[in-house]
Amino acid sequence: MSALLEVEDLRVAYGKIEAVKGISFSVEAGQVVTLIGTNGAGKTTTLRTLSGLIKPLAGKIVFDGQPLNDVPAHKIVSMGLAHSPEGRRLFPRLTIAENLQLGAFLRKDSAGITQDMQKAYDLFPILGERRNQASGTLSGGEQQMLAMGRALMSRPKLLMLDEPSMGLSPIMMQKIMETITELKSQGTTILLVEQNAQAALSLADRGHVMEIGNIVLSGTGRELLHDESVRKAYLGED
Amino acid sequence: MHDLPEQLANGLILGAMYGLIAIGYTMVYGIVQLINFAHGEIFMIGGFGALTAWLWLPDGTSLMVALPVMVLMAMTCAILVGIGAERLAYRPLRGGPRLAPLITAIGLSIALQQAIWAFYPDAKKDLSFPQFEGGTVHLAGISLQRGEIFLLVAAPLCMIALAVFVSKSRTGRAMQATSQDPDTAKLMGINTDRIIVTAFAIGAAFAAIAAVAHGLKYGQVSFRMGFIAGLKAFTAAVLGGIGNIYGAMIGGLALGLAEALATAYMADVPGMEQFGGGAWKDVWAFVLLILVLLLRPQGILGERVSDRA
Numbered sequence: 018m019s020a021l022l023e024v025e026d027l028r029v030a031y032g033k034i035e036a037v038k039g040i041s042f043s044v045e046a047g048q049v050v051t052l053i054g055t056n057g058a059g060k061t062t063t064l065r066t067l068s069g070l071i072k073p074l075a076g077k078i079v080f081d082g083q084p085l086n087d088v089p090a091h092k093i094v095s096m097g098l099a100h101s102p103e104g105r106r107l108f109p110r111l112t113i114a115e116n117l118q119l120g121a122f123l124r125k126d127s128a129g130i131t132q133d134m135q136k137a138y139d140l141f142p143i144l145g146e147r148r149n150q151a152s153g154t155l156s157g158g159e160q161q162m163l164a165m166g167r168a169l170m171s172r173p174k175l176l177m178l179d180e181p182s183m184g185l186s187p188i189m190m191q192k193i194m195e196t197i198t199e200l201k202s203q204g205t206t207i208l209l210v211e212q213n214a215q216a217a218l219s220l221a222d223r224g225h226v227m228e229i230g231n232i233v234l235s236g237t238g239r240e241l242l243h244d245e246s247v248r249k250a251y252l253g254e255d
Numbered sequence: 256m257h258d259l260p261e262q263l264a265n266g267l268i269l270g271a272m273y274g275l276i277a278i279g280y281t282m283v284y285g286i287v288q289l290i291n292f293a294h295g296e297i298f299m300i301g302g303f304g305a306l307t308a309w310l311w312l313p314d315g316t317s318l319m320v321a322l323p324v325m326v327l328m329a330m331t332c333a334i335l336v337g338i339g340a341e342r343l344a345y346r347p348l349r350g351g352p353r354l355a356p357l358i359t360a361i362g363l364s365i366a367l368q369q370a371i372w373a374f375y376p377d378a379k380k381d382l383s384f385p386q387f388e389g390g391t392v393h394l395a396g397i398s399l400q401r402g403e404i405f406l407l408v409a410a411p412l413c414m415i416a417l418a419v420f421v422s423k424s425r426t427g428r429a430m431q432a433t434s435q436d437p438d439t440a441k442l443m444g445i446n447t448d449r450i451i452v453t454a455f456a457i458g459a460a461f462a463a464i465a466a467v468a469h470g471l472k473y474g475q476v477s478f479r480m481g482f483i484a485g486l487k488a489f490t491a492a493v494l495g496g497i498g499n500i501y502g503a504m505i506g507g508l509a510l511g512l513a514e515a516l517a518t519a520y521m522a523d524v525p526g527m528e529q530f531g532g533g534a535w536k537d538v539w540a541f542v543l544l545i546l547v548l549l550l551r552p553q554g555i556l557g558e559r560v561s562d563r564a
Contacts, residue, residue, distance in 0.1 A: 122425075
């Protein structure tokens with residue numbers, strides 16, 4: 018059986034600077050796969066390439082049996098790939114409800130949309146309480162919830178989350194990680210980019226460690242969590 | 256000051272025209288952060304489109320009957336040129352240095368003027384635009400030219416339609432999203448290229464309506480008419496807060512009123528006797544702009560210069 022997402026020898030460059038230098042990995046349906054690594058490792062670039070915001074230099078991206086290389090960004094979400102970008106990137110002057118509706122922009126089933134919005138409010142009750150408030154007025158954690166809720170509104174086959182814990186308080190971070198665990202238990206397939214390696218590896222089926230544009234180490238979440246070099250480099254242990 | 260109501264009406268009419276043109280500057284800026292300096296020429300093309308329709312219609316057609324055809328033709332011409340400019344001149348430069356499309360816009364503005372000057376029959380001089388028969392209409396003690404009534408009806412209708420479209424329709428929502436964060440809008444499945452084209456088209460259509468109003472009011476069109484009207488409308492857009500459609504309307508009205516009132520009454524201000532009258536109206540318009548930019552650089556309704564610049 019082929020994987021839901023297959024990335025083969027992907028290379029991405031900004032001008033002459035190669036940010037991703039030939040990486041390969043795959044995501045099976047139902048899995049949570051994480052890319053960890055420091056700033057500048059190429060994790061965000063990888064996600065932005067998968068969702069079509071950047072054109073790859075070389076390599077192959079196959080999603081759900083279809084090549085993605087030449088598909089424009091606005092068509093990729095309709096194929097079932099949703100991206101919750103780094104820094105949340107909400108539409109700050111639109112309300113929470115409007116942000117969620119935009120997540121379902123390409124869907125025509127208004128009953129299903131209403132239902133999924135209610136699901137998002139059930140998952141994050143604070144969003145329901147403030148649904149008519151401009152999203153720019155939310156706290157960082159609430160914005161992250163909304164960003165995830167918005168990405169889920171397209172009913173994706175694969176949800177890509179870029180640094181969902183960035184800039185959050187430890188309590189909020191824990192809440193977000195619990196949500197990801199819950200989504201996982203509901204069968205959502207997730208590609209998770211995180212700097213918080215401990216949290217990401219604890220819940221991931223598979224992990225890949227990126228360093229300056231390359232995948233340097235791969236394994237199950239548990240294996241990487243106990244790997245000595247990972248513990249030294251990313252978990253702050255001597 | 257006995258003619259104050261009349262002067263206010265004058266200002267509002269002028270302002271509504273500036274506001275209609277300003278929509279095009281502000282919508283395009285709001286979405287692609289480009290000052291489309293060729294927008295004044297798109298307005299001018301609209302005027303020539305309307306005149307062409309008038310000349311094509313059989314002699315003796317009443318202006319009342321011809322007007323819808325002229326408006327339609329004006330809008331078609333302006334939209335085609337607006338979309339063409341986006342496709343051929345601006346889109347290839349998107350993602351490049353910000354100065355490149357700006358300079359292109361200035362070049363395009365000159366090219367369009369010269370194209371009309373060179374190729375439209377007799378356009379080297381001012382061409383006369385059809386006028387409504389009969390004199391002025393008296394309405395609540397204010398006398399209006401018949402041509403101005405077209406603008407007084409069309410401008411509020413356009414503005415209301417636009418406000419409803421932007422806030423209620425799916426495309427309008429997508430437009431707001433694109434202006435706030437284009438990359439993320441793409442992630443939602445929004446075809447941002449199409450949204451940008453839509454913004455150009457709406458701006459062009461509004462400019463075309465303003466151009467018909469301009470023709471009816473002044474009785475002529477010329478290949479140069481877009482320059483000063485465009486500059487004024489751009490001023491109105493900045494005055495109201497560029498990127499904000501309500502700002503464009505308010506900025507237009509403020510500018511129109513300032514011009515009309517300064518023209519009429521500046522000479523009555525002690526010490527300013529020599530600065531009244533029509534010759535100084537542009538000066539007062541730009542003085543207002545400078546004052547607003549000094550005191551409130553983001554414009555009357557603007558709020559987001561810092562996160563966009």
